[in-house]
Amino acid sequence: RGHPQPPVEPLYTPPDVERALTQFVPHGYEEPFVPLQGVEVALHEAGHIPGAASVEIRWKENGRRGSLVFSGDLGRPNRPILRDPAPLARADYLVTEGTYGGKHHPEEASLRDSLGRVVLQALERGGRIIIPAFAVGRTQEVVYALDKLFLAGRVPEVPIYVDSPLAANVQEIVQRHPEVYDQETMTGIRRGEDPLGLRRITLVREAEDSMKLNDKPGTFITIAASGMCEGGRVLHHLKHTVEDPKNTIVIVGYQAEGTLGRRLVERREEIRIFGEIHTLRATVEVLNGFSAHADHDALVAQARSCGAPKGCAIVHADYERAQALAEGIAELKPRIPSEGDVWELG
Template structure:
C-alpha cells in the first residue's frame, strides 16, 4: 500500500493521509493548516489527491486540523462517504459551521480594507453552504466493529481518548495479493483523567502513524493540576474578583465545568456564579450530554440530559451579545468562560478589556497559546496591551495552569505504542508534531525499544 502525507508532517496541523491500494484510494482525515500565514497557504486540495477518485474519507475526530479541508474536497468533486464515530461527526458539524462563520467575518473585514485600497475583494476558503454539502456525506460508524469502506479495504475505529468520539483507525487492505495492517493514531489523550475514556491499546501492525504533539515532554500530574486550579480559584474568590477563562469550546469547557462541580460538591469552595459566555461551548456541551455513552463512566451522570444545569445551579448561560455585555456590570466573585481559547477573537476580548486593569481579576490560561496569539502576550507579561483598539494597563493576575491537555504526554505515548514497539516488526512513523518533539520521541523510542522510527516530510509517499 502507498501512504502519502498531505499534512501534519514535521508540524502539528493539516492532518491528511492518502492511502492507495491497487483498487482504491481513501483519505484518513482532511484537516486544515492553522497557525501562520505560511501554513494557511497550504489550505487547498493538491491535484495529486484527485478528489473525484477518492472512494471514502475516515475522520479520526472533529477538530478543525483534522476535518477543515473537507469543504474544499467536496468542492473539488469528492462524492464518497465520510466516516467517523457519531460523536466525531456531531463535533465536526459544529466546528465546520463555526469555521465558515469565522471565515465570513474575516473576509468581510479584509474586504472593507481592500475596497478602501482599491484592491479586488477576496473570497472565503469555504462558506456555510459548502459545509452543509459535507454533512450530507457523513456516515456514522460504531467503535470496535470492522466495516468495509472500499474494495478489499476495511477499518476498525478504536478509542483514542482525546475528545468525545475520537478514534484511532486500524485499516486492513489488500495490495497485490498481500494483506497490510496500518494504524493511524489520530490525536491521543491522556490516561486516567476524567471526561474521556482511556485510549485503547494496539496489538499488532505493519505500520503505525503516530501523533507526537508532546513527544518531547510530560504534563504535570492531573491531580496537581486540579489542586492548582482549586487553589487559584479559592484565592480569587477570596478577593471577590472576576475569574476569566479563555476557553476552547470542545473538551476544555466540559472538563472545567466538571471540576467546578466537584469543587462545590466536595465543599472545597462555596458555589458562586459561573457564566458560560460562548454559544459554541454551550452547543459542544449539549453534544457531550447527548453522547454520555462515549464518556468516562465516572462522569456520565453529570453530563446526561440536563443534569449539568441541575448539578451546577450557579451556572448561567449567556446566549446573546447583550447578555455577554451585561456581565461588565456584574460584581465579583464570578467566573466567566468565553472564547476564543487563545484570546485572538470572540467575547473573551471585551471581558479582558473591561477587567485586566483590576488587581483582583484572575486570568486563568488553561490551554495552549500559540506564539503569535494575544494569550501568549498576556502570559509573557506584555504591559500595557492593546485590545479592540484600546490601550489597557494590566494589573490582573495572569496564570497558566498546565496539565489539562487533551494530548498524551511522552509517557502516555510510550504506553500506547509499547505493545507494538516490543514486537519490533512494525514501521513506526512519527507525525503531528513540531520537529523537536518528533526528534525527542524518536530518540526515546530508540532507547526504550530499540526501534528506528521514521519522520517523513509533507508530500512524502511511503510504500508499506
C-alpha cells in the same frame, strides 16, 4: 520592529471545509467498514474529547497486505468524565501525535489544588476570573473540577458563566450520548444525578447577555471560547479584563506558537486584541494539567503498543516536543515530517 514575517499559507480554506462536510458518514467505535474496495477501516476510542477516535486502516493490494494506525489526538488514561483511550492497534506504520512529548501532567489532586488556590487568590483580589477554553471537552472538565472544589468546601461558591453558544450546543448533544462517558459518570447521568456539575453554570447564548458580563460587579468565573484566544467571545472578555491587576486569566490548555493564548502564557507586557494594544496587568495562571492530550509517558506507551515495525511519524507537535517523543520511542526509528514530505508505504 524587525522584518515583516512572510504570510502563512493555510493548509485549507473555508471552501475545503464545506466540501469535507458533505463527505461525513457516522460510524461507531469497533465497527469496521469498507470505504473502498480492498481497504478496511476501524475507529477506536481516543479518549481526547467526546467522539474522538484513533483510525486503524488495513489494505490488500496486488496480493500484499499492509496496515497503518493514525492516532489522532490521544487522551489521557485514568481521567474523570471520559472513557480511557483504547490501546493503539498493532500495525505496520504509525502516525502519532506528539503534543506533550517530553512533558508530564500533574496528578488530578495536585491539579485541583492549583485551581483552588487560583480561585481563592482571585477572591482575595476581588476581581473576575476568565478561563479561555474550547467548547468541546475542556469546558466540561473545568466545570467538573470547580464543582468538586465547591462540594468539598475548599473554596467559596462563585457564579460560573459558560459564554459560548457552541459549548451550550455541545452540552445538549453530549447529554444525549451518555455512552461517551466513563462508567462512573454514565451511571450518575442515568440515575438522574449531576456528576458533571452542570447545575452550577449559567449558559450564555445571546451576544447581549455576553456583553452584560463585562459590567457585572464582583468575583465570578467566565469560561469562553476559543481556547487559544484566537477568536470567539473570550476576546471581548479579555479586552475588558487584561489591564486590571485584580483580574485573573487562567490558561488551561496547550497554546500554539503565534496565538494570543501563547503570548498570555509568556506574559508579554503588551498584547493586541482586535487590533488594539493593551497592557497586560491581570494575573496569568497556567494550569497545564487540564490538557486533554496524553503526556509523554502515555504517548510512549501507546506508540509501543502499536509496534510499527516499518515506520513511525510524529505530527501535531512543536519540533522540541516531537524531538523529545522521538527520543522516548527511538526503537521505532520515528521521523518528524515537514509539510510536503512524501511517505511511501512499502
